[in-house]
Amino acid sequence: MELLKQRIQSEGLALTEHVLKVDSFLNHQVDPKLMEAMGEEFARYFKDHHITKVFTIESSGIAPTVMTALKLGIPMVTLKKQASKILNQEVYQTEVRSFTKDLRYLLTLSKNYITPEDNILIIDDFLAMGEAALGAARLAEEAGAKVAGIGIVIEKSFQPGREKLEEAGYEVYSLARIQKLGKGIIEFLT
Amino acid sequence: MELLKQRIQSEGLALTEHVLKVDSFLNHQVDPKLMEAMGEEFARYFKDHHITKVFTIESSGIAPTVMTALKLGIPMVTLKKQASKILNQEVYQTEVRSFTKDLRYLLTLSKNYITPEDNILIIDDFLAMGEAALGAARLAEEAGAKVAGIGIVIEKSFQPGREKLEEAGYEVYSLARIQKLGKGIIEFLT
Numbered sequence: 001m002e003l004l005k006q007r008i009q010s011e012g013l014a015l016t017e018h019v020l021k022v023d024s025f026l027n028h029q030v031d032p033k034l035m036e037a038m039g040e041e042f043a044r045y046f047k048d049h050h051i052t053k054v055f056t057i058e059s060s061g062i063a064p065t066v067m068t069a070l071k072l073g074i075p076m077v078t079l080k081k082q083a084s085k086i087l088n089q090e091v092y093q094t095e096v097r098s099f100t101k102d103l104r105y106l107l108t109l110s111k112n113y114i115t116p117e118d119n120i121l122i123i124d125d126f127l128a129m130g131e132a133a134l135g136a137a138r139l140a141e142e143a144g145a146k147v148a149g150i151g152i153v154i155e156k157s158f159q160p161g162r163e164k165l166e167e168a169g170y171e172v173y174s175l176a177r178i179q180k181l182g183k184g185i186i187e188f189l190t
Numbered sequence: 191m192e193l194l195k196q197r198i199q200s201e202g203l204a205l206t207e208h209v210l211k212v213d214s215f216l217n218h219q220v221d222p223k224l225m226e227a228m229g230e231e232f233a234r235y236f237k238d239h240h241i242t243k244v245f246t247i248e249s250s251g252i253a254p255t256v257m258t259a260l261k262l263g264i265p266m267v268t269l270k271k272q273a274s275k276i277l278n279q280e281v282y283q284t285e286v287r288s289f290t291k292d293l294r295y296l297l298t299l300s301k302n303y304i305t306p307e308d309n310i311l312i313i314d315d316f317l318a319m320g321e322a323a324l325g326a327a328r329l330a331e332e333a334g335a336k337v338a339g340i341g342i343v344i345e346k347s348f349q350p351g352r353e354k355l356e357e358a359g360y361e362v363y364s365l366a367r368i369q370k371l372g373k374g375i376i377e378f379l380t
Contacts, residue, residue: 029267029303032260059249059268063256070222077219078249113219 001041001175005188007034008154014181018128018156019100026125026153027060038175039067042123042151045173046072049148051121053077053114055136057107060125064153068123077113079136081105092142096135100128107135109143116144127152127174130161137170149173156181157189191231191365195378197224198344204371208318208346209290216315216343217250228365229257232313232341235363236262239338241311243267243304245326247297250315254343258313267303269326271295282332286325290318297325299333306334317342317364320351327360339363346371347379 013021025031042064054076056065062078069076085106086093092114093106114120120140122133127150137147150165155174158181165172177189203211215221232254244266246255252268259266275296276283282304283296304310310330312323317340327337340355345364348371355362367379 023300024302027268028270028300029265030256030259032256032266033263035256036260059252062249062252063266066220066222066225066253066256069220070226073223075219076222076253078217080218110213110218112214 001038003034003037004153004176007031008176008178009186012186014184014186016183017181018159020154020156020178020181020186022154026063030063032063035063035067038064038153039069039071041175042068042121042173043071046121046149046151049121050119051148052118054121054123055079055109055140056123057081057132057136061123061153064125065123068121068151072121075113077109079139080108082108092139094135094138094142096131098131100126107132107139109139111143114140114143114145118143118145119148120145121149121151122147123151123153125153127155127161127165127172128159130164133161133165133170134168137168151175154178191228193224193227194343194366197221198366198368199376202376204374204376206373207371208349210344210346210368210371210376212344216253220253222253225253225257228254228343229259229261231365232258232311232363233261236311236339236341239311240309241338242308243310245269245299245310245312245330247271247314247322247326251313251343254315255313258311258341262311265303267299269329270298272298282329284325284328284332286321288321290316297322297329299329301333304330304333304335308333308335309338310335311339311341312337313341313343315343317345317351317355317362318349320354323351323355323360324358327358341365344368 149171152174179189180187339361342364369379370377
């Protein structure tokens with residue numbers, strides 16, 4: 001998505017070979033017009049995938065995902081990050097390890113908001129090791145639902161996330177794919 | 191806002207005299223069309239307030255707030271909840287106590303995304319004790335900016351939040367005002 005790549009190039013801060021800050025339009029300050037354009041692009045790409053619900057993980061994925069859900073005319077479900085196990089039968093939970101933030105959390109989904117008939121699109125802001133997206137997919141599949149695809153705003157293509165998701169059989173569509181990061185360096189794959 | 195009141199009445203779960211769950215359309219599963227309608231309503235109400243930025247607090251306020259920011263044509267800033275103090279000069283932080291969740295966190299705003307010229311609208315999903323909104327207002331004012339108003343999706347009018355915000359001089363606009371909660375009881379103020 002050209003518009004997004006331009007914003008990453010002009011406003012993104014490559015702090016190290018692995019860390020890209022996009023706090024001016026995605027992760028802290030948020031440009032709603034760009035979010036709408038992303039929602040339109042995800043909806044265009046996945047329009048024939050018969051999606052019934054869009055999942056995201058709190059909290060930076062929410063803005064582009066609610067726009068996608070609006071354009072597709074279906075509900076969004078925000079998966080919660082819980083610090084500890086919820087002891088009841090009303091939720092699905094799975095442990096996710098965040099390498100970027102060096103922590104673990106329990107991704108949580110209420111059983112009320114998924115059925116075996118659901119066909120889920122998972123959207124997240126970043127793809128690095130793929131752990132969050134794989135966790136979201138486990139929750140959908142534990143409920144007997146199908147994962148119809150995974151939409152990513154910014155993919156770090158030099159990390160193994162996409163490969164792991166594709167090996168697991170998921171279709172991945174990323175709006176921007178980054179080949180290389182370094183101090184002051186941001187190179188896109190295509 | 192009639193549409194919201196109908197959804198609260200038909201889908202809201204009053205668990206106790208203080209707890210209302212609206213997980214089916216706002217806090218876990220999210221109805222994007224309702225979020226868009228809320229964004230239109232907040233934008234309509236505040237359109238002559240010369241707002242330059244909309245603040246919200248992660249994460250349940252993000253969906254209605256990004257829609258409001260889109261309709262107003264201005265950026266959103268998502269204030270972060272940090273567990274511990276960030277030791278640098280690049281952020282404003284203030285402690286907020288959540289009575290509902292019985293915890294404290296440090297509401298955090300990067301200095302890059304606010305100026306003394308800003309005129310801030312603060313939006314949050316619930317208003318109970320007013321602590322989160324007051325914290326957001328403190329951050330804006332610490333930067334020398336003005337708080338132009340506070341928009342709330344669901345106000346618990348039987349708790350002192352609105353009174354505290356109005357006493358501090360802020361204009362509050364709530365889409366739904368709840369007078370009384372109880373097991374199976376949801377009564378609106380108007």
